[in-house]
Structures are given as C-alpha cells and as structure tokens.
Amino acid sequence: MTFEDLKKDETVFRFLSPMPRPVREKIENESFYPCANRYVAFLEKFGDEVIYRVWAFKKTKTYGLQTREVMRSILGEKGLIYRDMYLNYMGGYKVIYKASNGSSSSWYGYSYYAYDESDFGKWAWTDKIGVGVEVINKELLEDTKFKYSGYNGMSSLLKWMEIYSEYPQVEFLGKLGFEPSKKLLKKAAKDKAFCKYLAKVEKPNNNINAICYAYDHDMSIEEAGRILMERQELGRKFRGCPEIKKAGIDLNKAYKYIYSQKNCSVPSYEDYIIACVGLKLDLKDTKNAFPKDFKRMHDTRVAQWKVKKNKTKKKDFAKAAEKYLQFEMQGETYSIIIPHNINDLAFEGASLHHCVADMGYDGKMIAGTSFIAFVRKNKSLKDPFVTVEFSVEQKSVLQIHGEYNSTPEKEVRDFVAAWGKKVSKEMRKKKCITA
Numbered sequence: 001m002t003f004e005d006l007k008k009d010e011t012v013f014r015f016l017s018p019m020p021r022p023v024r025e026k027i028e029n030e031s032f033y034p035c036a037n038r039y040v041a042f043l044e045k046f047g048d049e050v051i052y053r054v055w056a057f058k059k060t061k062t063y064g065l066q067t068r069e070v071m072r073s074i075l076g077e078k079g080l081i082y083r084d085m086y087l088n089y090m091g092g093y094k095v096i097y098k099a100s101n102g103s104s105s106s107w108y109g110y111s112y113y114a115y116d117e118s119d120f121g122k123w124a125w126t127d128k129i130g131v132g133v134e135v136i137n138k139e140l141l142e143d144t145k146f147k148y149s150g151y152n153g154m155s156s157l158l159k160w161m162e163i164y165s166e167y168p169q170v171e172f173l174g175k176l177g178f179e180p181s182k183k184l185l186k187k188a189a190k191d192k193a194f195c196k197y198l199a200k201v202e203k204p205n206n207n208i209n210a211i212c213y214a215y216d217h218d219m220s221i222e223e224a225g226r227i228l229m230e231r232q233e234l235g236r237k238f239r240g241c242p243e244i245k246k247a248g249i250d251l252n253k254a255y256k257y258i259y260s261q262k263n264c265s266v267p268s269y270e271d272y273i274i275a276c277v278g279l280k281l282d283l284k285d286t287k288n289a290f291p292k293d294f295k296r297m298h299d300t301r302v303a304q305w306k307v308k309k310n311k312t313k314k315k316d317f318a319k320a321a322e323k324y325l326q327f328e329m330q331g332e333t334y335s336i337i338i339p340h341n342i343n344d345l346a347f348e349g350a351s352l353h354h355c356v357a358d359m360g361y362d363g364k365m366i367a368g369t370s371f372i373a374f375v376r377k378n379k380s381l382k383d384p385f386v387t388v389e390f391s392v393e394q395k396s397v398l399q400i401h402g403e404y405n406s407t408p409e410k411e412v413r414d415f416v417a418a419w420g421k422k423v424s425k426e427m428r429k430k431k432c433i434t435a
C-alpha cells in the first residue's frame with residue numbers, strides 16, 4: 001500500500017477505528033489553553049506497514065471539548081492525506097471541527113485547497129504539511145521495520161522515516177542526537193573522518209551548514225555560524241544595491257577578502273563600497289574593490305565621500321532656502337530670518353544648545369517637507385534667540401524653541417503665530433511650495 005493507492009482511493013483506511021483509547025485518555029487528561037489547537041499522533045500496525053494518525057483537539061466555552069482526526073499517513077512514504085485544515089500564515093494551521101462552526105458558509109485563507117462548508121469531512125492529499133505532533137506510542141516502532149531507524153524525537157516522525165527509507169544511515173545521526181539531514185549523510189558517506197568529527201560535536205542540534213563549514217575550514221561551529229550569517233547579510237546588502245550589482249563584485253571573492261583583512265567586517269566593507277560608488281570609482285578594478293590596505297583606503301574613501309556629500313548638500317540647502325526667503329519678516333521688536341546655508345543651522349544649534357543642526361532638519365528643508373526660521377531681536381539681529389520649524393505640508397508652525405529647548409515668552413509666541421498665519425495664507429494663495 002502506497003500513496004499512489006491513497007490518491008486513487010481514500011477508503012483504504014476504512015479499517016481504522018474512530019479513536020483509540022490511548023488517544024482519548026491523552027486528550028481528556030490534557031490541560032488546555034482557550035481556543036488553541038493541540039495535536040496528538042498515534043501509530044497503528046497494518047501488516048508490514050505502520051499507519052500514522054493525527055488528532056486535533058481544543059476546548060472552548062461555546063462548544064466544549066472538540067476532537068477531529070485530521071491527518072493520516074504511512075510511515076516511510078512521502079506525503080499524507082488530511083481534512084478540515086487550512087494554513088493561515090499569520091496564525092498557523094487552523095482546524096474546522098464542525099461544518100456549522102463558521103460565521104459564513106466559507107472559510108478563507110492560504111490553504112492547500114479552497115475550503116468551504118461543502119468540503120467538510122473530505123480527505124485531500126499533499127506531499128508536505130508542517131504541523132509538529134507528539135507521538136504518544138513511539139514504542140510501537142520497536143516491533144516494526146523502523147526498529148533501527150534511530151528516531152530520537154529531534155524532528156517530525158514523518159520526515160525522519162521518509163529519510164530513513166532512502167538513507168538507513170540516518171540511524172547514526174539519531175544516536176548522536178542530530179536532526180535528520182541528507183546533507184550530513186551524503187558528506188559522511190564520502191568522508192569517514194567527518195563521521196568521527198560528528199561524534200565529537202557537543203551540540204548536535206547546531207546549524208547543519210555551520211557544522212559542515214566548521215569541519216571544512218577547521219574552526220569552531222560558533223565561528224562558522226557567525227561567518228555564514230555575515231555572508232547572508234553581505235549577500236542581502238549586495239543584492240539590494242544596484243550599483244554594486246552593476247559593478248559585478250563576486251560575492252565569494254568579497255567573503256574571502258573580508259576575512260583576510262584584520263580590520264575589515266561586513267558593515268565596514270559595505271561603507272567602503274558605498275563610498276566608492278558615491279565617488280564613481282571603477283569597482284571592476286580590483287585595486288578599488290579589494291585594496292591591499294583596507295583600513296587606510298576605507299578611511300580615505302569614506303572621508304572623501306563625506307566631503308563630496310557635504311558639498312552637494314550645501315548646494316541643495318542653499319537652493320532650497322531661496323524659496324523661503326520670501327517669508328522673512330520684520331516686526332516692531334522681532335524679525336524672522338531664513339537661514340541661507342547649513343552653517344547657519346550649526347551656529348544656531350551651538351548657540352542655543354539644541355538639535356536643529358543634528359536631527360535631519362537640513363534634509364527636511366532640502367526635501368521641501370518643512371523649513372527652519374530664526375527669530376531675532378531687532379536690536380541684535382546676529383544673535384540667535386528662538387528657532388522655529390514650519391511644516392510646508394501642514395502649513396503651520398510645528399515647533400518653537402529657545403535656549404536649551406525652552407518655551408519662549410508669550411510675546412514671542414504670539415509674534416510667531418501671527419507670522420505663521422501669514423505664511424500659511426501666502427502658501428495657500430500660491431497653492432503650493434515644493435522642493
């Protein structure tokens with residue numbers, strides 16, 4: 001009996017009892033979380049085959065204890081049949097216990113097949129489903145062809161027996177406490193020294209890729225895991241940077257280069273490459289992509305890129321400021337002045353001890369989302385007094401701060417409020433002010 005038979009005729013399981021007594025006792029003695037699905041698996045022998053059965057159960061105030069057999073499989077075969085389940089990627093596997101449970105005639109979600117009330121009770125076939133299930137009678141395996149499978153509970157019983165049917169050597173991994181892995185089995189079959197290495201691994205549930213990498217490069221599994229994580233990080237960053245992809249930097253060469261340099265890491269190499277891209281250097285030239293003295297070239301390129309960015313930013317800021325010069329105003333006691341360049345923000349922030357120069361207000365002004373204005377006393381127009389942020393999007397004053405982010409006196413606030421209304425009126429009259 002195989003799953004080819006099951007797909008043709010689901011009634012091949014008709015000999016199975018509704019619910020074995022051990023399953024019922026397990027469910028009845030189980031402590032419950034409200035409305036949370038729990039699962040239990042039970043093994044039954046049928047000739048030379050072992051049948052794997054799964055029940056879902058939960059208890060609610062409305063319906064009390066509900067149980068439902070939802071999966072059946074043959075150990076060693078790939079796939080299973082299931083019913084009244086669907087996969088909600090936000091909430092995991094859901095079970096429908098009664099056709100009348102739903103608020104409507106249909107249930108929606110990501111599923112292996114479209115589920116509605118008319119499907120209730122029907123079995124469907126799939127080659128993969130990911131519910132983790134406790135098997136309450138694993139001792140049954142001792143009397144079957146799976147006696148020497150080495151199953152240690154580290155993985156799904158279905159997955160373990162599927163691999164065991166193809167690779168009986170998985171028993172070796174089971175005795176050492178590993179999860180079943182075709183990659184480990186294939187490597188162990190080719191390299192006897194690797195078998196001895198696996199026997200010495202202290203934490204067998206470690207990442208399989210890290211174990212293989214540690215063996216191949218003669219390092220600790222922890223160090224191998226870190227390197228592989230950094231490789232993934234570098235790969236993601238490279239794939240997300242069109243300029244780097246266009247330059248054609250080989251990831252494997254980048255990995256080897258990073259680990260060959262004393263003062264190089266994934267973040268610092270990324271900073272270096274971004275600086276090179278910004279400076280429009282040819283990264284196809286290995287002298288640029290992989291400099292011999294990384295630290296010296298990193299510091300040089302990053303500094304050059306910062307200077308270039310600042311020059312560009314200063315020009316963009318000055319250009320943006322020109323749009324807002326029309327909103328300068330002089331009153332009887334106070335005046336509103338628009339900063340002409342980024343250095344004006346730096347002087348204002350340093351003098352009044354607040355963050356106008358450090359929290360991206362220059363970028364907002366360049367982007368056209370808001371702009372900065374200075375309030376000055378007419379008697380001393382060069383001395384910082386109060387700083388204002390005006391929202392171009394909302395057409396209103398967002399912030400008004402004096403020294404150490406203090407709140408200005410009412411007279412100043414009233415002056416700024418009157419100015420803000422005037423600016424808002426002008427903006428609405430001209431319909432828009434954009435970057």
